Amino acid sequence: MKKHKIMQVLSKKIYKEKFVELFLENDLTPFPRPGQFLHILTGGAFIRRPLSIAGCTENSVRILFEIKGKGTKKLSEISKGQYLDIVGPVGNNFPLPDRKKEISLVAGGMGLAPLLFLASQLISEKMNFKFFYGARDKGHLLDFLLPKGDYKKFISTDDGSDGEKLTVVEMFERKLNNEKTDIVFAAGPYQMLKALSEICRNNNIEAYVSLENIMFCGLGVCQGCVTETINGYKRVCRDGPVFDHREIKWT
Amino acid sequence: MDLKQLKIKLGKLVLDTPVLPASGTFGYGDELQDVTDYKFLGAIITKTLTWEQTQGNPPPRIWEFENGLMNSIGLQNIGVRCFASEKLSCLKKLKKPIIVSVGGKSPEDILKCIEFLDRKNGISAFELNLSCPNIKTSKIISEDPRSTFNIIKKAKKITDKIIIAKLSPNVRDICETGIAAEEAGADILCAVNTYKGLYYDWNNKKMYTGGVSGSMIFPMALRAVYELYQKVSIPIIGVGGISSEKRALEMIFAGASAIGLGTFLIINPELPMKICKFLIDYLKTNHTNLQSIIGLYNEKRQKETDC
Ligand SMILES: Cc1cc2nc3c(=O)[nH]c(=O)nc-3n(C[C@H](O)[C@H](O)[C@H](O)COP(=O)(O)OP(=O)(O)OC[C@H]3O[C@@H](n4cnc5c(N)ncnc54)[C@H](O)[C@@H]3O)c2cc1C
Ligand SMILES: Cc1cc2nc3c(=O)[nH]c(=O)nc-3n(C[C@H](O)[C@H](O)[C@H](O)COP(=O)(O)O)c2cc1C
Ligand code: FES
Numbered sequence: 001m002k003k004h005k006i007m008q009v010l011s012k013k014i015y016k017e018k019f020v021e022l023f024l025e026n027d028l029t030p031f032p033r034p035g036q037f038l039h040i041l042t043g044g045a046f047i048r049r050p051l052s053i054a055g056c057t058e059n060s061v062r063i064l065f066e067i068k069g070k071g072t073k074k075l076s077e078i079s080k081g082q083y084l085d086i087v088g089p090v091g092n093n094f095p096l097p098d099r100k101k102e103i104s105l106v107a108g109g110m111g112l113a114p115l116l117f118l119a120s121q122l123i124s125e126k127m128n129f130k131f132f133y134g135a136r137d138k139g140h141l142l143d144f145l146l147p148k149g150d151y152k153k154f155i156s157t158d159d160g161s162d163g164e165k166l167t168v169v170e171m172f173e174r175k176l177n178n179e180k181t182d183i184v185f186a187a188g189p190y191q192m193l194k195a196l197s198e199i200c201r202n203n204n205i206e207a208y209v210s211l212e213n214i215m216f217c218g219l220g221v222c223q224g225c226v227t228e229t230i231n232g233y234k235r236v237c238r239d240g241p242v243f244d245h246r247e248i249k250w251t
Numbered sequence: 252m253d254l255k256q257l258k259i260k261l262g263k264l265v266l267d268t269p270v271l272p273a274s275g276t277f278g279y280g281d282e283l284q285d286v287t288d289y290k291f292l293g294a295i296i297t298k299t300l301t302w303e304q305t306q307g308n309p310p311p312r313i314w315e316f317e318n319g320l321m322n323s324i325g326l327q328n329i330g331v332r333c334f335a336s337e338k339l340s341c342l343k344k345l346k347k348p349i350i351v352s353v354g355g356k357s358p359e360d361i362l363k364c365i366e367f368l369d370r371k372n373g374i375s376a377f378e379l380n381l382s383c384p385n386i387k388t389s390k391i392i393s394e395d396p397r398s399t400f401n402i403i404k405k406a407k408k409i410t411d412k413i414i415i416a417k418l419s420p421n422v423r424d425i426c427e428t429g430i431a432a433e434e435a436g437a438d439i440l441c442a443v444n445t446y447k448g449l450y451y452d453w454n455n456k457k458m459y460t461g462g463v464s465g466s467m468i469f470p471m472a473l474r475a476v477y478e479l480y481q482k483v484s485i486p487i488i489g490v491g492g493i494s495s496e497k498r499a500l501e502m503i504f505a506g507a508s509a510i511g512l513g514t515f516l517i518i519n520p521e522l523p524m525k526i527c528k529f530l531i532d533y534l535k536t537n538h539t540n541l542q543s544i545i546g547l548y549n550e551k552r553q554k555e556t557d558c
Binding site: 002003004041045046047048087213214215216217219220221222223224225226227228232233 | 283316327
């Protein structure tokens with residue numbers, strides 16, 4: 001079927017022992033857009049695991065994940081040539097912004113994955129943007145994966161072991177005076193997105209954030225992954241994962 | 252694959268195959284066409300609809316076990332009226348029997364849904380999700396034979412359409428509610444709904460309650476169908492933890508005329524196709540037909556009919 005696929009692993013790399021990058025043969029229809037994700041049967045857990053699409057070409061799809069628990073552990077053990085059971089591409093996407101706007105991408109931790117895909121798209125569209133990226137510490141920083149291009153990068157770690165000693169949201173806020181931003185695209189942990197949302201609200205900045213709720217179907221049919229919004233409960237897998245930050249009732 | 256031999260009648264309900272989706276994991280019925288091949292499904296079933304639109308429970312709503320799932324969705328849905336105006340026409344295009352699952356906060360709510368939908372064309376059957384409390388007795392309807400009997404009796408007066416009673420397994424003896432449903436005039440039984448469960452979350456040190464589904468409930472669901480088959484004569488749809496072709500056939504051997512896939516329709520969207528293929532191969536190798544293998548190894552009923 002169109003969205004249930006068995007896809008081959010073309011290559012695999014492991015960074016800093018717990019981050020895994022897989023390139024899969026691209027069998028996806030329609031062509032994925034930044035913000036969308038794959039729902040993957042890992043073999044290590046009962047239900048599928050959602051992972052963002054971190055890049056995509058005609059021939060390959062890239063995913064990038066941290067080994068967190070049983071599902072991602074098992075997935076990290078797959079090797080080149082083996083196959084993965086996938087549902088995707090699923091979810092909505094980051095809206096393509098107006099060229100005239102000052103764009104900032106803000107990634108915390110593995111929120112990097114979907115924003116790598118968005119950055120590549122902006123680069124190929126010849127759009128200007130700034131990339132703010134923060135991780136817990138040097139051991140969790142994957143800044144070498146940022147795509148080549150003529151854009152400003154700002155790197156931070158919570159403990160200062162690399163880049164500025166700030167959370168990515170603090171860094172973004174401090175730079176606001178010199179680095180004008182009209183629109184933000186962000187992904188990362190809930191608390192980070194919540195803090196970012198408040199700053200964007202106070203500074204009248206448009207912002208789209210990608211949420212990471214636990215999911216069962218990933219297809220919008222079970223209502224298992226909802227988040228509370230000003231318009232009632234919405235499904236993160238189908239109505240999201242990308243939401244206008246003003247729509248979310250942060251808890 | 253020649254599906255013709257998988258055609259099966261559950262009383263007045265005629266299905267192209269005995270493989271059905273279970274309510275709640277199939278959305279409003281037309282949303283999984285990109286994922287699973289509808290050709291292998293005997294009918295369309297909606298998630299449970301209520302009279303008013305229902306918000307559902309606050310998240311989290313999903314918890315995972317090694318071999319199963321616990322959910323606490325709280326019947327979030329758009330309500331029957333919105334369903335009738337926005338979804339029903341799309342479902343009719345699928346050219347399959349349409350089973351609408353109805354539920355609610357009270358028996359009156361459920362009956363109101365049936366009364367309203369009865370006037371709409373295209374619906375073949377109502378499945379009554381009786382997992383709601385009876386305000387008067389404060390018992391869950393499907394856990395109390397009297398309330399089950401009363402609501403089905405009333406439903407039969409309102410509609411001529413097929414009535415499927417979906418039974419809860421959270422009872423001492425499922426045959427009591429099953430028999431009550433049959434005596435009230437239910438056309439078909441569907442067994443079972445989810446099992447009551449509890450989940451402890453080590454991260455936030457909290458306990459959550461919900462309904463358990465998936466492979467871990469299969470032996471109990473199989474037993475429920477086995478026991479019902481010995482006590483009732485209306486057809487049974489066997490649901491609960493079916494995760495493979497073999498498990499589907501075992502459910503039929505225990506007495507199910509059709510089987511429902513909930514959790515595993517999502518985990519393995521090819522399962523309907525695999526079950527159909529397996530059934531066809533089985534029937535061919537054993538020179539038999541689908542009707543003859545329903546309850547085939549349910550020895551107790553066998554004895555009753557023998558003597
Ligand atoms: C739309 C979306 C995109 C994502 N993209 C990425 C990505 O590109 N890279 C990446 O490293 N991570 C991503 N995640 C998070 C990733 O899905 C979880 O880290 C992963 O599911 C953990 O599974 P596990 O079995 O290894 O961990 P577990 O042993 O199950 O638990 C570890 C932690 O992971 C969380 N988790 C468990 N199951 C899920 C689930 N089904 N959905 C979300 N979180 C879960 C739990 O809160 C738990 O705290 C994304 C999540 C979502 C919803
Ligand atoms: C996420 C989820 C939602 C469900 N929603 C409903 C529902 O709305 N109405 C209903 O009658 N049963 C509902 N069920 C129960 C299933 O229809 C089925 O009876 C149960 O899950 C056991 O089957 P399974 O193990 O194949 O999933 C739901 C189950 C799950 C997992
Ligand atoms: S995970 Fe089922 S609706 Fe989102």
